[in-house]
Amino acid sequence: MSRISGAWVMSVFAVTLLVELPASWVVRGIGLPAREVSGSLWQGQAQQLGPVGPLRWAVQPWRLQANAQLGFQGQAWQLRAEGWPWRWRLEATAMGAQATVATDYRLAGQWQGTLRMQGAGRQCRASEGRMTVTDLALSEPWSLGLGQGWLEMDCRSGWHLRGQLVQQGQHELAVDADLPARRAQVMVKLQPEAALTPLLRGVQWLGPQALAGQRDLRW
Template sequence: MKARVLLWPLLVFVLTLVAEWPARWLAAMAGLPAQGVSGSLWQGEAAQVGDAGPLKWQVQPWRLRAQMRLGYQGQDWQVQIAGWPWRWHAQLAALEPTASVAGDYRLAGHWQGRLDIDGAWRRCQHAAGRLQTQSLALVAPWSMALGEGWLQLQCDDDWRVQGALALAGQHRVDLEAFLGARRGRLTFAVQPQAALTPLLRGAQWLGPEASSGERQWRW
């Protein structure tokens, strides 16, 4: 009992010390490809983390609440979570277009909507909402219209992400991914004249005469 009494304030002291360290030190220790990092673990910002940025975050452990706002592919996104690790609620919302970090590829298209998730510890119990875009396009390294798209999350026995991307007279791509099992599947159907057809054949995802196919992967 005495050991526990002594260890508890020591643990609180260590966690407080780490949380007050400059965020750039923590990013370097974690090996994150980050630039322009300032602030601490509790509250800070970064100009870039990988292909995302700018990024701002705020953590309020005494209120069991955290939020993050980041720019990705020309749009602001906001993530909020409250109540973790017990009965928690999380939200992912698509916000307004913004200037963001330019990666190896660039998408154009305004996403709208949000996902609301309720859970306990690592388990997803209920999910609602949808993210969708009316006109998504690839603009770099080349230009290609991708069409309408949507994403949603289902809480079954696993975290199941579903989505689709379709352009009339061109193609349709359906996504299904199981995050807990770390596996996913893409199914696609294309027209012979579709801009996506030679890319799929070049990647050997589609046979010379085929007009549909499937791709599975694990991570």
Template sequence: MSRGLWCAGVLVFALTLLVKLPASWVLRGFDWAPGWQPEQVSGSLWHGRIERLGLVGPLSWQLRPLQRQLQVDAGLQQQAWALRVEGWPWRWQARLQPAPVQATSRSDYLLDGQWQGALQFEARGSRCIGSQGELSGQQLAMLAPWSLTLGSARISANCQQGLQLLAEIERAGEHRLQARMQPVQQRLQLSGQVQPDAAITPLLVQAGLLKAGAGQFEKRFGPR
């Protein structure tokens, strides 16, 4: 056998092995945080499914390297979400939007509501260079472990100083909560204004975010 045929055979074998590589083998090599270990993993590295990953589940993905596309579908709190990524690592676009409601994995916390809209990103490597759109939620409510009406929500993104995710939850006459997250820097800032008789006040006090008798708060998490 010539060296060329031998190399071609090795290449075909390596590609076949890579395509058929079980997703469970790959995921087993990661150091997962407590409570976020993948459960019931099936499929391959290119087309697989996880029944539960922390609060998320089911989660499925399909990677098409030749078409430069990644499709991820995930269930979270009785809502399905669809993520589409296209392009090469040095220049890519992503779109996140709610999908039709589906059965999702059970968790200790249960939220309900209606979501619409879409978030779109453009990036070079890990650097976000542009974003547009927003996600909006209506009639949001916590069903477990407490019964609590949250109101409406908006989620948007900003790339002027690195990727920032901005979320706002408001119920007229009761509370207005804001969250600013910088995923790359691993920073999170929570703030809010709350009426003394708001239904959410005892929960915020119990969580250590709001001092008893106070009407507003601000907390920062992550490295300075």
């Protein structure tokens, strides 16, 4: 057996051992809040994993595919990945309404659409699609209309998630998030009587008299 063949066999063996690890072991190592985790990294489910849940996943290496269905903020989402690490495709689709785990805040409104990306290694080289929402609102801990918006992935200069949220006569928000760098730039424009004004001034995103501004966020 050549060195290349031997390395390939060992790699397959190591990956097989890894994906057969109990999912509950891995979750404990991550440190996220979790409930009712079962299965393995290969195929499993969880009632809650951090702010997400329920969650189901399956990896099918013989088809070069991985799929996940998850619930987040009252809606079901589907993720699909396929291909080799050096030539992959990723797809995220907004599905229908679904009962999901409780969080400190609650959004109401149904997203629609699909985002598609293609790349190699850590590089995203092409993207298409858009997700839209027509009546997004904050329902907990208080009620606040947020308006209509959209999200899309821009791979022209890396992994950039861009979006906009507009409530006619109230506000206009735009975001550009650099996902690998874990930072985002948020631009805000408000009308004089916008419901968002007290909130944004309270968290010091805007000055006492300002109706427009920009904020850099990191996570």
